[in-house]
Amino acid sequence: STSSICSDDYVFALSAPINEILSSDQPPLASPSPTMVVLCSYDVCLVQTRDIDDLISYARSMQKPALALKYALAHRREVRRHALDQLVDEYFISLLRLGRNRPQRALSYARLKIAAQTMPILLGGDARMWQRWIFLFGRIPGGLFLIRDHIPVRDPALPAFIFEMALEKMLEESCNNILDENGSKNYHLAEKMAGLFLETLRAWGNTYALRRRIQ
Numbered sequence: 001s002t003s004s005i006c007s008d009d010y011v012f013a014l015s016a017p018i019n020e021i022l023s024s025d026q027p028p029l030a031s032p033s034p035t036m037v038v039l040c041s042y043d044v045c046l047v048q049t050r051d052i053d054d055l056i057s058y059a060r061s062m063q064k065p066a067l068a069l070k071y072a073l074a075h076r077r078e079v080r081r082h083a084l085d086q087l088v089d090e091y092f093i094s095l096l097r098l099g100r101n102r103p104q105r106a107l108s109y110a111r112l113k114i115a116a117q118t119m120p121i122l123l124g125g126d127a128r129m130w131q132r133w134i135f136l137f138g139r140i141p142g143g144l145f146l147i148r149d150h151i152p153v154r155d156p157a158l159p160a161f162i163f164e165m166a167l168e169k170m171l172e173e174s175c176n177n178i179l180d181e182n183g184s185k186n187y188h189l190a191e192k193m194a195g196l197f198l199e200t201l202r203a204w205g206n207t208y209a210l211r212r213r214i215q
Contacts, residue, residue: 008066010095010111013073013118053081065090069122085129088122092133096140107140116146127156134162138169145170145193148200163204170197 038045052075059068069087072079093099095115097107115137123129134151137143144166151166152158174193 008064008094009070010066010091010114010118012066012070013121014114051080052078056082056087060090063094065094085126088129089132091122092136096136098136112140112143112146116150119147119150120152125156127158130156130158131162134158134166138165141173145173145196148196153204167197167201167204170200 036047038047052071055071056068056079059065059071065087068082069091072082072084072087076084092115095111097111119130119133123133130152134144134147137147148166148170151163170193174190174197177190177193
């Protein structure tokens, strides 16, 4: 639902300012957090004002991984205590309602669409992260059909088995959707999925492993 998506700023990565931040190589303008001296009649304390790591920690404690990632990307040169890959993982896990400790709630098409559109922005040229999230999308019914146009074929170069897995999964889902849950024919959905599968098949090229599976 819309209110569910608005519970955290999941769409921040699709906004122009973040795209500018991600493509910028300029050093941060903000100076390091100052250290201050607090005096009282019986003690002296050295304290440091809150920094970006504190903001990220607070956002994570409030179960807002999108906000935490937004802080990290906007000030990525100043982040010291948090790994960007972990924050990206937490963003997608929350957006796609993954994880063992999460309540079983329906995954909306809106959430899937946001996740698919943000993948090229947040994963960039990291082949390892692409491989991980392509496999995880493969566990979501229809997930690979949504991200097929976003999966990189050159930069970064992904292993061949990633494309073979995706094609096999898409073929399997296309065949399974010929019948709906009530056992009645669902030709419209099956035809649409088959069309998308064939487009992907032509775009990705070598289909040796797929032909072997069909035989």
